[in-house]
Amino acid sequence: MSQSPTPTMPSLATQSLGMSYGTRQVIDGLDITLPSGQVTAIVGPNGCGKSTLLAGLARLHKPDSGAVLLDGADIQRLPTRQLATQLALLPQEAVAPEGLTVTELIRFGRQPHQGWLRQWSAEDQRVVQHALAAAGLEQLADRPIDALSGGQRQRAWIAMTIAQQTPLLLLDEPTSALDLGHQIEVFELVKHLAHHGRTVVMVLHDLASACRYADHLIAMREGQIIAAGAPATVVTPDLVRMLYQVECTLLTDPDTGSPLLANVRRSPAPA
Amino acid sequence: MNSLMKTTPIKSSPMPFSSEDQFRADGNNNVPPPQGYWRFAWRSGHGANSLLFEQRAVVVNLGLFSALLLASVIYLSLGSVKVAPMAVLQALFGNADMMASFVVQELRMPRLAAAASTGAAFALAGILMQTLARNRLATPGIIGIDNGATAFAVASIVGLGVSIAPPAMALAGATTAAVLTFGLAAGNGTQGYRFIVAGIGVGAVFGAITQLMLARVAIDTANAAYPWTVGSLNARPSGALQLLMLGLTLGLATAMALARSLTLLCFKDATASGLGVNVKRRRVEVLLLSVALTGLAVAVAGPVGMVGLIGPEIARSLSSSRSVPILAATLAGALVMVLADLAGRTLLAPIEIPVGIVTAVVGGPWLLWILMRPQRSFT
Numbered sequence: 001m002s003q004s005p006t007p008t009m010p011s012l013a014t015q016s017l018g019m020s021y022g023t024r025q026v027i028d029g030l031d032i033t034l035p036s037g038q039v040t041a042i043v044g045p046n047g048c049g050k051s052t053l054l055a056g057l058a059r060l061h062k063p064d065s066g067a068v069l070l071d072g073a074d075i076q077r078l079p080t081r082q083l084a085t086q087l088a089l090l091p092q093e094a095v096a097p098e099g100l101t102v103t104e105l106i107r108f109g110r111q112p113h114q115g116w117l118r119q120w121s122a123e124d125q126r127v128v129q130h131a132l133a134a135a136g137l138e139q140l141a142d143r144p145i146d147a148l149s150g151g152q153r154q155r156a157w158i159a160m161t162i163a164q165q166t167p168l169l170l171l172d173e174p175t176s177a178l179d180l181g182h183q184i185e186v187f188e189l190v191k192h193l194a195h196h197g198r199t200v201v202m203v204l205h206d207l208a209s210a211c212r213y214a215d216h217l218i219a220m221r222e223g224q225i226i227a228a229g230a231p232a233t234v235v236t237p238d239l240v241r242m243l244y245q246v247e248c249t250l251l252t253d254p255d256t257g258s259p260l261l262a263n264v265r266r267s268p269a270p271a
Numbered sequence: 272m273n274s275l276m277k278t279t280p281i282k283s284s285p286m287p288f289s290s291e292d293q294f295r296a297d298g299n300n301n302v303p304p305p306q307g308y309w310r311f312a313w314r315s316g317h318g319a320n321s322l323l324f325e326q327r328a329v330v331v332n333l334g335l336f337s338a339l340l341l342a343s344v345i346y347l348s349l350g351s352v353k354v355a356p357m358a359v360l361q362a363l364f365g366n367a368d369m370m371a372s373f374v375v376q377e378l379r380m381p382r383l384a385a386a387a388s389t390g391a392a393f394a395l396a397g398i399l400m401q402t403l404a405r406n407r408l409a410t411p412g413i414i415g416i417d418n419g420a421t422a423f424a425v426a427s428i429v430g431l432g433v434s435i436a437p438p439a440m441a442l443a444g445a446t447t448a449a450v451l452t453f454g455l456a457a458g459n460g461t462q463g464y465r466f467i468v469a470g471i472g473v474g475a476v477f478g479a480i481t482q483l484m485l486a487r488v489a490i491d492t493a494n495a496a497y498p499w500t501v502g503s504l505n506a507r508p509s510g511a512l513q514l515l516m517l518g519l520t521l522g523l524a525t526a527m528a529l530a531r532s533l534t535l536l537c538f539k540d541a542t543a544s545g546l547g548v549n550v551k552r553r554r555v556e557v558l559l560l561s562v563a564l565t566g567l568a569v570a571v572a573g574p575v576g577m578v579g580l581i582g583p584e585i586a587r588s589l590s591s592s593r594s595v596p597i598l599a600a601t602l603a604g605a606l607v608m609v610l611a612d613l614a615g616r617t618l619l620a621p622i623e624i625p626v627g628i629v630t631a632v633v634g635g636p637w638l639l640w641i642l643m644r645p646q647r648s649f650t
Binding site: 059060081091094096097098108109112114119121122124142 | 299302303304305306308310315317319320321322323531535537538539540541542544545546547548549591592593
């Protein structure tokens, strides 16, 4: 951590959270705490409830039971606008109205801070410029979103959440449609944001990226948390087998010390 | 450019979370506005205030307003008795001869007011519903709300034999149709085809009910109710116009107040919600507004739903995609209706073509053009 965050950081946690999708109970009685100022990755096989959990954390879906707590207060009781100054969300496959430019998109991030008689403040101007710079998009400021590469587009969306100036940032599969180079662009930006005082939570389907870029890993299976902690300590061949029914050999990245999955293969059918 | 961007190092700069006050102190007036906007700033007891106006929107709105004024003067001047444009202006300010004053103030002015208000209300209702459904075809006219309002209004004239105020009946009908449409599309929300198909079905049923009622009553009664079914400004129930003008004023003010979050409704729900819009509540508000405006307008002119399609389309073709052109659509709707009624009154004089037929003749091809031209935004 190169720099400590300026104000006290709000904490996000769940308390025996239960959520369903339609009539199907997806997660039940989940208690998690998301470490402040770190990148948390939620991983698990398809249908394990990780996206539902993120939707609950972002208050997109209402829980059946339990609560999501922001600084100890139930987020269901917070006004939508106030929540938007604390918590930013980048949904999966976000789409912008056609023709919108990068700067125009980023300006929408100021929405929760603006009002009737405060439509464009000095602060808005400064923060939008800052967000452009932080995401390395200054050269592309006036480009339409649809004319960008996948990685640039995703960085523009993240820049919008930067302009929202929230201490918490939730990302749903931010790299799912990107090639390796573009994935790295996005992950490095996310890492950078955490180092500057944001708490980042992202849902990932790729365990290798989670090992490399997350400070904290939450592994889910069938709506339950089966492991949580630093990737180097919680990722084991046993965990990988429980999550994905595959065998692997675990190595340590010589440069970063993070776990590396090698020789991944199908588990032999149980006898 | 692509490869250059990848190698651009990410700049590190501190990220303050709450430093608004220190920034309010320095030059609120010197903040550059976003490209394409005018910014007005001043200071009050609440601190630094600022307003933004999109330059293009200001120009478009002023242009549409001027065109509406011009069309209104022509509307007041043409007809079976011609009044010169200068005499129209004199009559409006009360110093013309008796005849011109009578024609302009007593005969044509109320009808002009009805044309402009209904056009504005239909177009405003249209753009609200389109925004709500994220679909350019989802106007109240297409999803059956006009027909519901008409059926109820006709029922109050022919079926019940008692004169329940048409605006109240039209509002009840619009609400009924909306409830049915949304009920039948349940589960799929306002997105997707199911909602539109349900609306078309509901509209067809109400259209048939209207026809059935007209077929079963005495021919004189049917004649009296006929204008409702095609849309005409010739048979305005008393009091309905005043109610519409009140509703339009309140509705336009509300829609303008919601304009900023309406723009966010063009994004996915999750994005809008993440930016602080209470999406569910906003949807209900916008829906109620659209249904109420449609009911009030149908009470005055019958179902002239095409205006709800044409007005927003004109506004959108003139405006940028940065915001939902609420005011421009409203002005364009009023303009279209005034021109359509002017054409209906004068083209085949002394025979009058109901305004609903004029807008359908223009609106039909327009609809085909929308369907056939390559999709732009707002799909």
